[in-house]
Amino acid sequence: MIYVWLVSLVAATSGLLFGFDIAVINGALVFLRKQWALTELQTEMAASALLAGCIAGAAVGGWFSDRYGRRIVLMVAAALFAVSAFGAALPRTLAEFAVARILGGVAIGVASVLAPLYIAEVAPARMRGRLVSLNQMAIVTGILLAYFTNWVLSFQGDQSWRWMFAVAAAPALFFFIALFFVPESPRWLVEMGREREALGVLARVNGQQAAETELAEIQAAVSEEAGTWRELFEPGIRRALFIAVVLAIMQQWTGVNTVLFYGSIILQEKVGGHSASSAIGANVLIGAINFIFTIVAIALIDRVGRKALLIFSSTVMGLSLAGLALVFRMTPPPAALVIVLMLMAVASFAVGLGPGVWVVMAEIFPNRIRGRAMSIATVSLWVACTILTMTFLSVTTALGPTGAFLIYAGMCAFMAWFVWRLTPETKHRTLEEIERFWKVKRT
Numbered sequence: 239m240i241y242v243w244l245v246s247l248v249a250a251t252s253g254l255l256f257g258f259d260i261a262v263i264n265g266a267l268v269f270l271r272k273q274w275a276l277t278e279l280q281t282e283m284a285a286s287a288l289l290a291g292c293i294a295g296a297a298v299g300g301w302f303s304d305r306y307g308r309r310i311v312l313m314v315a316a317a318l319f320a321v322s323a324f325g326a327a328l329p330r331t332l333a334e335f336a337v338a339r340i341l342g343g344v345a346i347g348v349a350s351v352l353a354p355l356y357i358a359e360v361a362p363a364r365m366r367g368r369l370v371s372l373n374q375m376a377i378v379t380g381i382l383l384a385y386f387t388n389w390v391l392s393f394q395g396d397q398s399w400r401w402m403f404a405v406a407a408a409p410a411l412f413f414f415i416a417l418f419f420v421p422e423s424p425r426w427l428v429e430m431g432r433e434r435e436a437l438g439v440l441a442r443v444n445g446q447q448a449a450e451t452e453l454a455e456i457q458a459a460v461s462e463e464a465g466t467w468r469e470l471f472e473p474g475i476r477r478a479l480f481i482a483v484v485l486a487i488m489q490q491w492t493g494v495n496t497v498l499f500y501g502s503i504i505l506q507e508k509v510g511g512h513s514a515s516s517a518i519g520a521n522v523l524i525g526a527i528n529f530i531f532t533i534v535a536i537a538l539i540d541r542v543g544r545k546a547l548l549i550f551s552s553t554v555m556g557l558s559l560a561g562l563a564l565v566f567r568m569t570p571p572p573a574a575l576v577i578v579l580m581l582m583a584v585a586s587f588a589v590g591l592g593p594g595v596w597v598v599m600a601e602i603f604p605n606r607i608r609g610r611a612m613s614i615a616t617v618s619l620w621v622a623c624t625i626l627t628m629t630f631l632s633v634t635t636a637l638g639p640t641g642a643f644l645i646y647a648g649m650c651a652f653m654a655w656f657v658w659r660l661t662p663e664t665k666h667r668t669l670e671e672i673e674r675f676w677k678v679k680r681t
Contacts, residue, residue: 246360250353286627292344359425366597368539370597496643
């Protein structure tokens with residue numbers, strides 16, 4: 239049992255780098271806007287350059303992992319994380335900065351596909367939800383570390399943003415080294431005809447007797463699968479893909495990244511009365527709430543189930559965003575109330591939408607096509623995230639914060655309905671049982 243936790247923690251380190259690289263821009267933008275005199279469009283470009291790389295990484299990550307294995311491709315991602323950290327710390331122009339961030343985005347895109355997928359393929363069914371949620375736990379830990387690091391470094395002056403990016407190189411190098419000490423996915427090993435190695439991994443995870451039973455199930459599932467792109471669009475699997483893609487898109491369009499990416503700018507420019515350091519410091523509290531409620535999600539997801547958490551999360555988050563819309567009708571909007579409602583939105587996201595969507599996406603596809611299917615779903619997620627990030631400041635300028643937050647509150651309402659009506663519960667089912675469920679749906 240300790241072994242599977244350690245393996246999952248190593249894989250989830252990619253999530254820590256994922257969270258850090260995404261959130262570090264929140265504080266750095268305050269100084270980048272000042273140093274390079276960025277317009278609203280240039281600010282959106284600086285924030286979303288990473289996300290363009292995420293789309294590319296997610297697009298190729300699943301295919302490469304199906305061909306070369308989960309672990310090797312994660313090692314490539316670890317190297318890209320380190321290169322991006324140094325590159326983003328040293329640019330002389332916005333273009334150079336964007337290139338470095340795109341490379342980091344490729345790493346995030348690959349990791350966002352493979353880390354939950356790898357953990358799901360290693361973990362026993364009874365604790366898979368908790369273990370896959372470790373990846374989301376690592377993401378929010380990275381976000382919190384980024385906010386705290388930004389705040390500490392913000393007192394060093396206008397060039398402090400360079401150090402904000404550079405510090406990510408250390409965990410990236412640790413992740414690269416640690417991957418030498420974890421096994422390959424047993425399900426991928428079976429697909430490659432390496433059953434003896436797969437049995438060894440399964441035995442260390444779940445004991446010899448359970449390993450032999452699980453190996454037989456995996457072999458049976460693999461023998462029946464063509465593993466082609468066309469199979470993704472067969473009736474039962476097509477429905478699974480549709481659900482995963484919608485969940486991925488709506489996880490982003492519910493609007494949490496408006497707070498995670500632009501929280502400092504919102505507090506400094508839309509609310510007012512905050513210095514750069516105090517606005518960045520307020521985000522440390524947001525990151526801490528995100529961290530705490532992700533722990534709550536890990537404790538609940540295998541007990542309460544995926545659907546209940548997703549519906550609760552979407553509903554409370556929608557109410558929080560509707561509250562923000564009303565508060566921004568006040569002149570001036572009270573800073574304390576804005577922060578409280580931001581905290582509510584982030585807490586409700588963290589307890590359900592954050593980990594829950596990744597868990598469902600990692601669970602619902604057949605083994606041989608899981609990498610490619612996860613790539614499609616994750617590309618959809620990053621495209622949605624890019625659209626959100628590239629448009630938030632422009633939408634806020636056009637409609638005001640009230641109009642923008644009302645749109646995101648409506649997205650939350652749609653998400654709650656979609657989960658309630660169309661998303662199946664996958665709690666306590668093995669991956670092979672979930673696969674058989676979709677086969678029944680084909681008939």
